[in-house]
Amino acid sequence: MISVQVNASSAYPVHIGAGLLDQTGGLAAQAVKSRRCAVVTDSTVGPLYAGRVCASLEKAGFSTLLYTFPAGEQNKNITTYSKILEFFAQNRLTRSDCVAALGGGVTGDMAGFAAATYQRGVDYIQLPTTFLAASDSSVGGKTAVDLEAGKNLAGAFWQPKMVICDTDTFSTLSTETFADGVAETVKHALIKDREFLDFLMPADLRQSIPQVVRRNVEIKAAVVGEDEFERGTRKFLNFGHTLGHAIEKCSSYRVTHGHAVAIGMVLATRAAERLGYSPAGTLDTVIKANQRFGLPIECPYTAQALYDAASGDKKRDGGSIDVVVLEEIGKAKTVRLDMDGLRAFTEAAL
Numbered sequence: 629m630i631s632v633q634v635n636a637s638s639a640y641p642v643h644i645g646a647g648l649l650d651q652t653g654g655l656a657a658q659a660v661k662s663r664r665c666a667v668v669t670d671s672t673v674g675p676l677y678a679g680r681v682c683a684s685l686e687k688a689g690f691s692t693l694l695y696t697f698p699a700g701e702q703n704k705n706i707t708t709y710s711k712i713l714e715f716f717a718q719n720r721l722t723r724s725d726c727v728a729a730l731g732g733g734v735t736g737d738m739a740g741f742a743a744a745t746y747q748r749g750v751d752y753i754q755l756p757t758t759f760l761a762a763s764d765s766s767v768g769g770k771t772a773v774d775l776e777a778g779k780n781l782a783g784a785f786w787q788p789k790m791v792i793c794d795t796d797t798f799s800t801l802s803t804e805t806f807a808d809g810v811a812e813t814v815k816h817a818l819i820k821d822r823e824f825l826d827f828l829m830p831a832d833l834r835q836s837i838p839q840v841v842r843r844n845v846e847i848k849a850a851v852v853g854e855d856e857f858e859r860g861t862r863k864f865l866n867f868g869h870t871l872g873h874a875i876e877k878c879s880s881y882r883v884t885h886g887h888a889v890a891i892g893m894v895l896a897t898r899a900a901e902r903l904g905y906s907p908a909g910t911l912d913t914v915i916k917a918n919q920r921f922g923l924p925i926e927c928p929y930t931a932q933a934l935y936d937a938a939s940g941d942k943k944r945d946g947g948s949i950d951v952v953v954l955e956e957i958g959k960a961k962t963v964r965l966d967m968d969g970l971r972a973f974t975e976a977a978l
Contacts, residue, residue, distance in 0.1 A: 630838055632845045634767060635853040638787045642767055642845050644838055648794040649680050652728070652755065653688025659790035660726045660751045665690045666716060668739035669730040670699040673757050676800060681730055681755065693719050697738075701774070701881040704734045706782065709773045712742040726751040726789070732758035732805075733765040733885065737780070740771030744786030754788045757797040759809025759837075760886055763816075763844035766791050768852045768862075774881075778940045779873045785857055795837045803922075806834070808886025810921045811868075813840060815893060816847045818914065819864045822958030829920055864960040866943060867952040868893035871927075871977060874937035878929045890923035895934075895977035900953035902976040905963055910954050927978060935974045939967060 629645035643655060656665070665685055669678050674696040682692040695715045697708050716727075727750060729739035736754050743752035754766040772783025798806065810833060817825035824843055833840055848865070855862040872892030875883050883891075897914045900906035918925050927934070943949055949970055950962040965973055 630842050632842060632849055634787075634791075634845075634849040636769060636787050636856045638789075640788060640790050642791040642793065642849070644762070644793045644795065644841050644845070646794065646796045648792050649677055649755070649797070650684050652681050652792055653684040653686070653690060655790060655792055656685065656690070656726075656728070656753055657688045659753060662724050662726045662751065663690050664693075664721070664725040665728050666693040666695060666719070666721055666725065667728045667730055668695050668697075668712060668735060668742070670697055670703075670732075670735050672699040673731040673735065677730060677757060677797065681728065685728070693721070699734075701734055701876070701885070704738055704774050706773055706775070709738055709742060712738065713746055716742065716746050721746065721750070723747045723750055726753065728753050728755055729766075729788075730755040730757065731761070732756065733761045736761050736766050737770070737772050737783070740769075740786055740788065741773055741783055744771050744784040749786065751789050752786075754791040756791065756793050758801060759798050759806050759841075760812055761809075762793040762795070762798075762841050763809050764812040764848060764865075766793070767845055767848045769856070778937070778942065779876055781940075781942050787856075793841060795841065798834070798837060804884065804887070807921060807923055808884050811886035811890040811893075811918075811923055813844055814917045814921065814923070815865075815867050815889060816844050818893065818917070818954060818957060819867050819952070819960035820847045820851075820958060825917065825957065829917065833921075863943070863950055863962050864952055867954070867960055868896055870938050870941055870943060870949070870951050871895045871934055871974070873941060874934045875927065875929060877937040878933050887924055890918050891925065891927050894918060894925045895927055896951060896953060899973045899977035900963075903973065905953040905955075905961075907956065910957065913957050914954075931971075931975045931978050934977070935971050938970060938974065
């Protein structure tokens with residue numbers, strides 16, 4: 629087992645290794661005082677792993693409750709969030725109890741947001757079962773649900789007490805779902821660690837999972853430790869996300885998050901080169917990284933459609949928005965744009 633410490637306002641460990649779901653109870657007992665746990669999962673992950681997690685928790689002295697919601701980003705909404713809260717209340721979950729988020733990024737975001745807001749906050753642990761969630765979304769305390777107007781528009785910062793990443797769960801992922809995590813991995817390398825990108829390009833990622841997840845978590849943990857509430861350098865983690873989220877919204881979430889971010893990184897870098905924010909050749913590197921891992925590079929939507937979606941992004945601040953570009957490979961920066969500037973950036977991206 630590999631462990632990485634996240635030094636946020638509430639410090640916690642991220643445990644990475646094979647077979648860790650069967651150790652959930654013993655590990656969770658080190659992190660939370662409660663011995664009553666509500667496990668939240670979805671209809672895809674639940675049948676695969678919920679029994680093992682509940683059995684491990686119960687072996688360690690926990691009593692468990694299980695809530696399963698329909699899988700898919702389209703269900704990451706206020707209605708599902710409300711049903712989770714009602715489940716907690718109907719089962720008399722108290723402020724001293726805890727929540728376990730078992731699944732991918734959708735589950736982690738929603739269960740985390742429910743934990744953050746139920747009775748003004750209860751402890752929770754993250755049990756990511758996708759490469760994307762393990763490498764990115766389960767770490768850092770961002771929790772949210774989507775609104776009809778856009779992605780992650782209702783949420784809270786709420787750090788977990790522990791993250792338990794069982795890398796064996798990745799064996800059930802489709803090629804497309806695994807690639808969503810690859811996109812965030814490439815993003816981390818592009819914004820923070822050129823040597824990591826050099827390692828990734830020739831690597832067989834499925835044979836290097838523990839090392840790759842560890843480096844992803846180290847990068848994310850360092851950024852979160854420096855800027856937990858996204859007032860400065862944590863914004864760099866949004867590279868590819870402003871236009872990526874716009875693509876997700878335009879597609880009614882048929883384009884998955886990682887694939888949308890992959891396209892968003894290409895678009896942001898093309899615009900940045902054309903507008904003089906990134907040096908020539910940067911786009912070529914981003915495209916080659918996407919192509920190496922079978923990630924998309926073409927956007928099926930117009931500049932107007934992307935602008936309309938991006939102008940409602942949660943990162944908008946009054947009449948301006950910060951977009952993330954690459955100062956060089958391995959180093960990011962933000963550029964503040966007004967809405968006319970965002971329109972020009974979006975047009976240059978295509």
